[in-house]
Amino acid sequence: MTSQTSVKTLLILGASGDLTGRLLLPGLARLVTSGRANGLTLVGAGSDDWTRGKWQDRIRSSFADASEKADDAGKKALAGVADAATYHQVDVTADGPLAELLGSLEGPVAVYFALPPHISQKACETLDPSEVPAGTRLVMEKPFGSSAASAHSLNETLAALVPEDHIHRVDHFLGKATVLNILGLRFANNFLEPVWNREHIARVEIIFDEDLALEGRSRYYDNAGALRDMIQSHLLQIMAFVAIEPPATIGERDLRDAVATLLRASSIKAPFTASTRRGRYTAGTVGGKDVPDYAHEDGVDPARNTETLAEVQVEICNWRWKGVPFILRSGKALGTKRKEAIITFHPVPHLPGGFAGVDSPNQLRIGFGPDTLQLDVDVNGPGDIFSLDKATLNAQLHASDLLPYGEVLEGVLTGDPLLSVRNDTAEDCWRIVEPVLKAWAAGEVPMDEYQAGSAGPEGWLSSPPAKPSTASVTQGSAS
Ligand code: NDP
Secondary structure, three states, X not given: OOOEOOOOEEEEEOOOOHHHHHHHHHHHHHHHHOOOOEOOEEXXXXXXXXXXXXXXXXXXXXXXXXXXXXXXXXXXXXXXXXXXXXXXXXXXXXXXXHHHHHHHOOOOEEEEEOOOHHHHHHHHHHOOHHHOOOOOEEEEOOOOOOOHHHHHHHHHHHHOOOOHHHEEEOOOOOOHHHHHHHHHHHHOOOOOHHHOOOXXXXXXXXXXXXXXXXXXXXXXXXXXXXXXXXXXXXXHHHHHHHHOOOOOOOOHHHHHHHHHHHHHOEEOOOOHHHHEEEEEEEOEEEOOEEEOOHHHOOOOOHHHXXXXXXXXXXXXXXXOOOOOOEEEEEEOOOOOOEEEEEEEEOOOOOOOOOOEEOOOOOEEEEEOOOOEEEEEEEEEOOOOOOEEEEEEEEEEOOOOOOOHHHHHHHHHHHOOOOOOOOHHHHHHHHHHHHHHHHHHHOOOOOEEEEEOOOOOOOOXXXXXXXXXXXXXXXXXXXX
């Protein structure tokens, strides 16, 4: 596949940063080798006194993996991007230099703010609308603000510079393929939508358990915690795709309208001792590796009382979902890595007399990255045909050929904001979690403890991880 992007120059502010080297450049590399970034010039900027050669070396090293796997044309394209790349030393918070740089580049330019959030905000505030050339796209990383009010103020700053559909608020968690897998499952299958409501669904859990601990990111994480880091942004987005009303099209307007409507109907209700839980890991072992007590990790201030595991119960007050708990949970240093949504159906209203065994409610599990589907159904068990047993139908779904940040960049470069978080949604996600953050800061909800490598504090988890499946289907074939 080859294509010309609508953006001519990708300007990365924060060229020396972790995000740029570890995620952005490798994501871009696959776009380049697949011919989807033809004609793009890469420009780096930062406060470091780097030479052009040092920036090019960084690009080459981040491109190395993709280059190894690429054919000759792909290798040549990657080398071309690195050879043409330029670097500019700029203090983006000073009045003038960023606007000057922006004006000197071939447009349209996409400006990627790979900077600490407060620096990104300040950089945007230094820009005057008259200094931002038409067609410029602004790419903002998470966290977008730190409250509904600060997100609103940042939205106003950005809105003065470029139109809303030129602002990309990045949520890299759900790639395009995953979002479309959820939407395809829900809206291209007639048997599901009629039961996708409070009449048939008892609860929905959205779980992102990491086995990783801090991995040297205490400076960021100890100020954020699991609720801000994962639930406020990513898990609320997944919840929205699982719960939205059927859109007329999957174009950005219809889809983002549906997401915004759903989130406006969502809240976490007090008392927060009933609707939320928080926990912090103690010393333990994950995957054979010793993990220290969170409070003793380098760079952690235990007085901040930062949670490493958070669980909240969201209520969606609309006709479809009233009364169905949406449980969102995410945490670090857990024994089993999980990234899935679990939809639990009500039990049957009447099990015909004569059946023995357990009638376990049907569960549908949607796994994210790799994308999978598992459906638990009750069937006759082995041996006694009157005895019920559970079988699991298992499907492996197609994955994208791009890395998550490749999908983010593809949206930016082609001018498709489908996967970007819209202004109202960014504010609403803060509005939903703010009362909880306040209650936790006031110590209203106790901090539970769990050993690193365990499944979390005693009694927390409703649905255990999936068991090995008994029947499987891979997309396009059945076995
Ligand atoms: P880093 O601290 O690693 O990098 C920040 C970059 O900003 C550095 O290149 C730094 O350059 C530059 N910078 C800081 N101040 C200025 C300034 N005044 N003018 C110009 N450049 C400046 O941060 P990350 O890369 O980790 O994160 C960047 C953003 O991405 C954050 O918003 C973060 O929340 C988000 N993010 C990060 C992820 C990750 O895994 N790293 C994942 C998801 C989101 P210098 O060192 O020269 O000052």
